[in-house]
Amino acid sequence: MSYSVNDTIEILKDKFRNFRFNFKEIEFGGSIPTFFIYPENDKLLEENWIKIADTIAVDFQARLLDEFSAWNIYLFYVIDIPIRKELKYKIENDTFSSRKIIVDNTIDEDSMITEHIINNITVISDEDEIKSNEIEPNTVIESLLKDKILKRVNTTKAASETYKELLTIIKKNKDEV
CATH class of the missing domain: 3.30.300 (GMP Synthetase; Chain A, domain 3)
Structure with missing residues (x-):
């Protein structure tokens, strides 16, 4: 019906x-x-x-x-x-x-x-x-992550070191402001 x-x-x-x-x-x-x-x-x-x-x-x-x-x-x-x-x-x-x-x-x-x-x-x-998909990378993060292999499940040594470097840079930039 x-x-x-x-x-x-x-x-x-x-x-x-x-x-x-x-x-x-x-x-x-x-x-x-x-x-x-x-x-x-x-x-x-x-x-x-x-x-x-x-x-x-x-x-x-x-x-x-x-x-x-x-x-x-x-x-x-x-x-x-x-x-x-x-x-x-x-x-x-x-x-x-x-x-x-x-x-x-x-x-x-x-x-x-x-x-x-x-x-x-x-x-x-x-x-x-197309415009919204264009992302400008953060140059600091990009330079730290370049040529590093980061796994999803287990944290690699490179991932841990990169994370520590990022924290150091963030803290440094925060203190500068």
């Missing part, structure tokens, strides 16, 4: 009548499904946020074929009054199935996406990747 996002929204509306729901799919390094959940009040939010997340996980997420989309689902619980810090912490730190964000001020959905998704995702170009 194939479910569309519209089917999921209809299931949510039928199960949770005191909530409004909206959905947007963002193309940003892949498809990011984003649900907007509007409870009538904070009590309803507290009583139902897990049930809503579970419904989305079962009726929508479990049917996604694209792994990127399945791992990048956002649920925005949008309420126009401030909620208790404990509840916000509990919801936003729940790691099951999706990223959950409480928005307790009235901003539009596109602003929520920009603030919480697009600004948090950094896309690195191939050129940036």
Whole structure:
């Protein structure tokens, strides 16, 4: 059986009548499904946020074929009054199935996406990747380690001596400052 996002929204509306729901799919390094959940009040939010997340996980997420989309689902619980810090912490730190964000001020959905998704995702170009891999070696350390064999498991005599030399240089430089 194939479910569309519209089917999921209809299931949510039928199960949770005191909530409004909206959905947007963002193309940003892949498809990011984003649900907007509007409870009538904070009590309803507290009583139902897990049930809503579970419904989305079962009726929508479990049917996604694209792994990127399945791992990048956002649920925005949008309420126009401030909620208790404990509840916000509990919801936003729940790691099951999706990223959950409480928005307790009235901003539009596109602003929520920009603030919480697009600004948090950094896309690195191939050129940036090459630049970030260029490491400038520390000349002191490089000169001490040049032509020495250091083993991972057992400390060699060369490793011990090099370590002592590094400590001496570090202490000397620290005293100079």
